[in-house]
Amino acid sequence: MKQFSAFLLKEFRHMGRDWRTLLILVVMPVVMVLLFGYAITTEVTQTRTAVLDPTHDYLTRRITDRIAANPFFELTATCASAEEVDALFREGRIDLAVVFAPELASAKAADASAVVQLLIDGSEPNQAAVRQGYAMQVIQEELLTASVASGEPVTDVSAQIPLINVSTRMLYNPQGKSAYNFVPAVIGMILLLLCTLMSSISIVREKENGTMEVLLASPLSPAVIIAAKLVPYFVVGMVNLLSILCLAHFVMGVPVEGSLVAFLALSVLYIGVALALGLLISTLVSTQLAAMLLSMLMIVPTMYLSGLVFQLDAMPLPAQAVSTIIPARWFMDGARRLMIQGVEVRHLFTNFMVLGAELLVLFGLSVLLFKKRLE
Amino acid sequence: MPMPFIVTCDTLAKSYRRGKVQALRGVSFEVAEGEMFGLIGPDGAGKTTAFRILATLLLPDSGSVAVDGLDVVRQYAEVRRRIGYMPGRFSLYADLTVEENLAFFAATFGTTIAENRHLIEDIYTQIEPFRERRAGKLSGGMKQKLALCCALIHAPRLLLLDEPTTGVDPVSRKEFWEMLAKLRVEYGISVIASTPYMDEAAQCDRIALMQDGAFLTTDTPRGIIGSYKQRLFRVRSGRMHALLADLNEWEGTQTAFSFGEAYHVTLAPGKDEADLRAYLVSKGHADCDVSEAKPEIEDCFMALAQTSEENEPR
Numbered sequence: 001m002k003q004f005s006a007f008l009l010k011e012f013r014h015m016g017r018d019w020r021t022l023l024i025l026v027v028m029p030v031v032m033v034l035l036f037g038y039a040i041t042t043e044v045t046q047t048r049t050a051v052l053d054p055t056h057d058y059l060t061r062r063i064t065d066r067i068a069a070n071p072f073f074e075l076t077a078t079c080a081s082a083e084e085v086d087a088l089f090r091e092g093r094i095d096l097a098v099v100f101a102p103e104l105a106s107a108k109a110a111d112a113s114a115v116v117q118l119l120i121d122g123s124e125p126n127q128a129a130v131r132q133g134y135a136m137q138v139i140q141e142e143l144l145t146a147s148v149a150s151g152e153p154v155t156d157v158s159a160q161i162p163l164i165n166v167s168t169r170m171l172y173n174p175q176g177k178s179a180y181n182f183v184p185a186v187i188g189m190i191l192l193l194l195c196t197l198m199s200s201i202s203i204v205r206e207k208e209n210g211t212m213e214v215l216l217a218s219p220l221s222p223a224v225i226i227a228a229k230l231v232p233y234f235v236v237g238m239v240n241l242l243s244i245l246c247l248a249h250f251v252m253g254v255p256v257e258g259s260l261v262a263f264l265a266l267s268v269l270y271i272g273v274a275l276a277l278g279l280l281i282s283t284l285v286s287t288q289l290a291a292m293l294l295s296m297l298m299i300v301p302t303m304y305l306s307g308l309v310f311q312l313d314a315m316p317l318p319a320q321a322v323s324t325i326i327p328a329r330w331f332m333d334g335a336r337r338l339m340i341q342g343v344e345v346r347h348l349f350t351n352f353m354v355l356g357a358e359l360l361v362l363f364g365l366s367v368l369l370f371k372k373r374l375e
Numbered sequence: 376m377p378m379p380f381i382v383t384c385d386t387l388a389k390s391y392r393r394g395k396v397q398a399l400r401g402v403s404f405e406v407a408e409g410e411m412f413g414l415i416g417p418d419g420a421g422k423t424t425a426f427r428i429l430a431t432l433l434l435p436d437s438g439s440v441a442v443d444g445l446d447v448v449r450q451y452a453e454v455r456r457r458i459g460y461m462p463g464r465f466s467l468y469a470d471l472t473v474e475e476n477l478a479f480f481a482a483t484f485g486t487t488i489a490e491n492r493h494l495i496e497d498i499y500t501q502i503e504p505f506r507e508r509r510a511g512k513l514s515g516g517m518k519q520k521l522a523l524c525c526a527l528i529h530a531p532r533l534l535l536l537d538e539p540t541t542g543v544d545p546v547s548r549k550e551f552w553e554m555l556a557k558l559r560v561e562y563g564i565s566v567i568a569s570t571p572y573m574d575e576a577a578q579c580d581r582i583a584l585m586q587d588g589a590f591l592t593t594d595t596p597r598g599i600i601g602s603y604k605q606r607l608f609r610v611r612s613g614r615m616h617a618l619l620a621d622l623n624e625w626e627g628t629q630t631a632f633s634f635g636e637a638y639h640v641t642l643a644p645g646k647d648e649a650d651l652r653a654y655l656v657s658k659g660h661a662d663c664d665v666s667e668a669k670p671e672i673e674d675c676f677m678a679l680a681q682t683s684e685e686n687e688p689r
Contacts, residue, residue, distance in 0.1 A: 006482030
């Protein structure tokens with residue numbers, strides 16, 4: 001026990017002496033969460049909108065008012081000509097323009113092809129698609145109310161705007177807030193990155209500096225060496241977890257719908273898996289560079305196969321099969337469901353089981369491979 | 376009953392890369408309790424391999440080693456408690472201070488600095504003024520003194536020092552050996568140390584001259600020098616570079632190698648000092664200075680190394 005505490009003290013000293021690295025370890029996760037939560041956002045807000053309305057009749061004014069009243073749209077300009085609309089797009093001052101045809105008022109009589117035209121800045125396709133859908137919905141609803149009010153069926157306003165109103169409602173995350181989705185994913189990434197990379201490097205550094213030779217020739221047992229090496233990074237992992245969680249919950253408003261205890265338990269298990277992975281890597285290589293490369297090699301498939309970047313259901317079957325052994329997948333899935341869906345813990349049985357099994361296998365394997373000698 | 380030998384090593388062999396590199400070829404030796412035993416040889420002679428096997432860090436291919444009566448393979452855990460090992464390269468934590476390093480290594484052996492302070496007193500007082508300094512910022516000699524303190528702090532029965540004076544200035548080297556001698560006398564700690572410097576060999580009770588994984592001879596330094604039977608000449612001239620080439624060319628030269636600022640030369644049977652002089656003058660070394668020299672360990676090593684190469688050509 002005295003050996004262990006002395007070793008632990010030494011590890012924390014190493015960490016403290018290398019305060020730049022420690023600072024990165026503690027601050028990087030916060031920066032990443034802020035970046036993902038605010039800067040790198042996929043949600044659509046504040047669509048700057050221009051209206052070109054040559055007729056100014058009752059219907060077009062109602063549609064314009066409706067758009068202006070919607071918090072999703074910000075009516076920034078009312079244009080007089082198509083050239084003006086074009087200029088605004090080029091200057092990057094609007095994202096969307098609603099162009100009414102002069103014949104809209106007499107739509108019922110006309111052949112009505114493209115009486116309401118939506119011009120959308122398509123340079124960001126995902127946002128453009130969301131904007132298109134929402135704008136169409138607003139306009140259709142208004143046309144529908146108008147036709148009901150007037151008692152005349154609006155048969156065909158535009159070929160591009162079908163009258164059947166497909167209403168979609170997103171569950172659990174009605175506003176489509178990306179922070180909800182990203183926070184569990186970022187926690188999963190960061191914990192893996194830090195715990196695996198840092199623990200493997202910290203053990204391999206002893207080999208590279210030759211101090212492992214002295215440690216092995218001393219009566220220290222491998223258990224003490226391993227435990228003292230992993231505990232500090234477990235602490236760093238927990239600090240990161242809690243700082244991200246507080247930031248996400250109190251600053252960004254990400255809910256924790258389910259059991260917080262279950263979420264923490266899942267996280268502790270996941271940190272354990274990440275540390276065991278780092279330990280395994282450290283038994284396989286003898287230079288810090290190799291440890292870093294191997295850790296990175298673990299992290300790339302995690303990015304792709306955990307559902308963080310690409311949807312898992314859309315992947316080919318072999319990739320889906322591989323993804324089932326990616327610890328991050330089970331953590332991120334479990335964390336999302338606990339935080340956002342608020343499911344009961346019993347629904348996460350598989351997640352806990354898979355992570356638990358991986359912890360045992362990785363840890364057992366590393367302990368078997370840990371060398372008591374130099375060869 | 377005390378063990379007569381702290382180390383018994385029997386036909387120890389070790390190879391690397393599946394037998395391609397023979398690091399040790401059946402080495403046997405004994406080290407008596409309280410003895411200072413030196414492994415002397417050039418780089419690649421197998422000294423570090425021998426230390427690592429003694430320190431339970433490598434498994435021998437064949438042969439057996441006992442440290443304090445304990446087998447280094449089967450009873451490695453107990454052996455580790457009784458040895459103090461100082462590897463060839465600096466193996467302390469550069470980012471920890473002198474005191475933190477020492478306290479850590481004391482704790483790994485379940486002891487404290489205070490408990491065994493008397494053992495390291497002489498050495499530690501020299502580095503104590505720098506105890507707040509990071510180990511990485513110490514000079515070469517200071518680093519080695521700290522490393523010795525770290526290896527000594529748990530009062531080992533046997534010290535294993537792999538080239539402890541490599542990269543250390545001559546004054547510190549001398550001090551270092553004096554400290555080792557004192558440890559042995561005052562506390563009865565046995566020491567096995569290696570060095571590539573032949574002049575340090577005289578500090579040991581007994582030395583083994585090592586080359587290519589084998590012992591050329593094992594004896595006291597005096598015994599080894601006493602067994603040197605040839606006449607040895609010290610040769611100098613104004614053109615030292617050409618001189619060595621000319622010496623190596625001559626059929627009358629048996630060995631010629633640089634020794635300090637001169638060459639040590641032995642002659643083939645039937646040649647004598649007059650022949651050597653005549654030859655050198657004929658080669659234009661009219662100013663040559665030839666005198667008979669007293670053999671030193673290095674001369675013995677060179678002579679033995681050559682005989683061993685002649686016996687088993689590789």
